[in-house]
Amino acid sequence: MDIALLTLNDFDTLINTVFTFRISDEILLNAELIEVTKLNNFSPLERNPFSIVFRTEQKNEYYEQGIFTILHPEKGDLQLFLSPLGFDDIGMKYEAVFS
Template identity: 85%
Template sequence: MDIALLTFNDFDTLLNTVFTIRISNEVLLDAELIELTKLDNYSPLERNPFSIVFRTAQKNEYYEQGIFTIIHPEKGHLELFMTPLGFDSIGMKYEAVFS
């Protein structure tokens, strides 16, 4: 799937579902899609910017920002640049922004 063509609506029905984040060949994390946010349209692009936030069960460790493979049974594999946002009471949150 071409990430340049993804929109807010592609993720709307996937909110609160579980994806897999492939950090490396050896590290796979279950991650729930917990937030989907429309962003101000500051760009001349057709797509309106948006962000998605995943939460893993990590309690103490996290991975630095980078490009990770996001896997979903319906959407397939997506290569996304993700940034750690910090821990909440459940686990670690990671964000991907589509501008």
């Protein structure tokens, strides 16, 4: 799927579902989509910006920001730039922003 065509509506029905992060060929990590947020639009672009937040069960370690493959049975494979947001009581949160 072309990420330039994705909108908030592509993800808001998938909150609380599990995606898989492919960190490398050897490392797969389950991540729950926990938040979809509409962002302010200061651009003439057609798509309204939004962000999505995933949570993994990582307790002590995390992966640096970068482009990772996100796997989902409905959305297929997506190449997303993810940034770590920090730990909460359950695990590490990662964010992708679509502008």
